[in-house]
Amino acid sequence: MTDTPHGLEVLRTYGEGFAGRQAELAALDQAWNEGTRIFVLHAEGGAGKTRVVAKWLTQMRDDGYRGAGRIFVHSFYSQGSNEQGNASSELFFEQALAYFGHTGPLITDPTEKGRTLARLVREQRGLWCSTASSRSSTRRLSIRAS
Numbered sequence: 001m002t003d004t005p006h007g008l009e010v011l012r013t014y015g016e017g018f019a020g021r022q023a024e025l026a027a028l029d030q031a032w033n034e035g036t037r038i039f040v041l042h043a044e045g046g047a048g049k050t051r052v053v054a055k056w057l058t059q060m061r062d063d064g065y066r067g068a069g070r071i072f073v074h075s076f077y078s079q080g081s082n083e084q085g086n087a088s089s090e091l092f093f094e095q096a097l098a099y100f101g102h103t104g105p106l107i108t109d110p111t112e113k114g115r116t117l118a119r120l121v122r123e124q125r126g127l128w129c130s131t132a133s134s135r136s137s138t139r140r141l142s143i144r145a146s
Helices: 008-012 022-033 049-062 090-099 110-123
Strands: 038-044 071-075 127-134 142-145
Touching (some): 038 049, 049 071, 049 127, 071 090
């Protein structure tokens, strides 16, 4: 890996305890091995998204990051837990685009921000993990990989 992973300090606040979630860890492993570089874990707050990411990235670290060029971790939890309940993507895109080396003009179109970031992640064999909370009544953890 070329740089220190971005965002790991968020994960360190959750300690070392971990039980279960082997199916989710296996799904992340399989997706990584098949070439997936963008992961979003989505569930209600408290369902264990951040713990799964922390455990999986610890395993990745112990395996020499499995060839990842750069790793960017972001949680939308604190942004979505305010009284408005809306997580802003502005800070996320600003940090992620800078981390993955975007040096071009400021991108204002949200779709183009996403396309540019995805291209940079792919070009650098990067890994982008995001966790997002849902206000739904389900506590099921879903993993979307692309």
